[in-house]
Amino acid sequence: MLLATRCPVCDVAGPAPCAGCVAAMRRAPLLPPPPGVDRCLALLAYAGAGRELVARLKYRNARAGVRWLAGAMAALVDEPVDLVTWVPTTPARRRQRGFDQAELVARRIAAHLRVPCRSVLRRGPGPTQTGAGAAARRAATPSLGARRAVAGTVVLVDDVVTTGATLSAAARCVRDAGARRVVALVAARTPPPGDLH
Numbered sequence: 565m566l567l568a569t570r571c572p573v574c575d576v577a578g579p580a581p582c583a584g585c586v587a588a589m590r591r592a593p594l595l596p597p598p599p600g601v602d603r604c605l606a607l608l609a610y611a612g613a614g615r616e617l618v619a620r621l622k623y624r625n626a627r628a629g630v631r632w633l634a635g636a637m638a639a640l641v642d643e644p645v646d647l648v649t650w651v652p653t654t655p656a657r658r659r660q661r662g663f664d665q666a667e668l669v670a671r672r673i674a675a676h677l678r679v680p681c682r683s684v685l686r687r688g689p690g691p692t693q694t695g696a697g698a699a700a701r702r703a704a705t706p707s708l709g710a711r712r713a714v715a716g717t718v719v720l721v722d723d724v725v726t727t728g729a730t731l732s733a734a735a736r737c738v739r740d741a742g743a744r745r746v747v748a749l750v751a752a753r754t755p756p757p758g759d760l761h
Contacts, residue, residue: 572626573616580628581617588613592753598728600735601720602745605640606753607633610724618723618752622665634672637721637749641677645747646716648674649684651708651734656689669751670721677719684718685737686711708733710741717745726754 571582581589592606608614617633620626650670658664667683674681688707718738725731725748735746 569628572620572629573613579632581613581632585613585617586632589617590614592750593755595753595756597748598725598732598735600732600739600746601728601748604725604728604731604748604750604753605637606725606750607637607640608752610726610752610754614752621668622723625661625663627668630668630672633751634669635676637669637751638673638676641673641719641747641749643747644717645677645679645719647684647714648677648679648681648719648721649714649738651720651722651730652683652685652687654687654689654706666722669723670719673719673721673749679719682712682714684710684712684714684741685734706730706733708737710737713742714738715742715744717747718743720746720748722748722750724752724754725750 569580570577571580571585573581573585576582590609590611592609595604597604608618610618617629621629648670650664650666652658653664653666671681686709720731720734720738722731731748735748738746
């Protein structure tokens with residue numbers, strides 16, 4: 565039995581997300597990559613409909629838009645890559661939610677790019693960054709380490725980049741594990757202060 569899809573943003577029956585919500589999403593602002601990251605490719609501004617799409621996946625398990633999101637993110641990659649991995653959420657968050665949103669998106673991106681997707685990073689317990697200010701985010705560097713060796717160009721997937729502190733820490737671990745080049749690929753980038761409309 566086939567179940568009708570609904571837009572994960574506005575809940576209208578049909579494509580996920582619907583054409584109206586896609587039209588309302590803003591492209592991510594162009595900002596320099598975080599330290600240690602060779603390139604940072606971001607699809608959406610973390611505001612309005614783009615924020616709703618990503619937040620509902622992350623906090624409400626609204627997976628209907630994952631296929632669209634992963635396809636659009638994969639289309640940003642315009643260079644050969646060897647591996648896709650993701651920045652893991654904390655063990656407590658994974659247990660609480662029952663999934664890791666960055667892993668869901670990363671596995672679909674790898675399928676689009678026709679390259680392997682592997683769990684490269686392990687993450688220890690730590691405080692949530694949700695709602696934290698920029699200074700607190702930079703101070704609370706996540707406890708990350710590499711679980712396997714890698715090589716070549718690695719695409720590092722995450723859901724949202726704000727200050728870039730988490731991506732920098734993750735990229736450092738991936739580079740220490742053998743990556744020659746690290747390309748961060750994120751669903752959404754927080755707009756700079758004063759650019760939220």
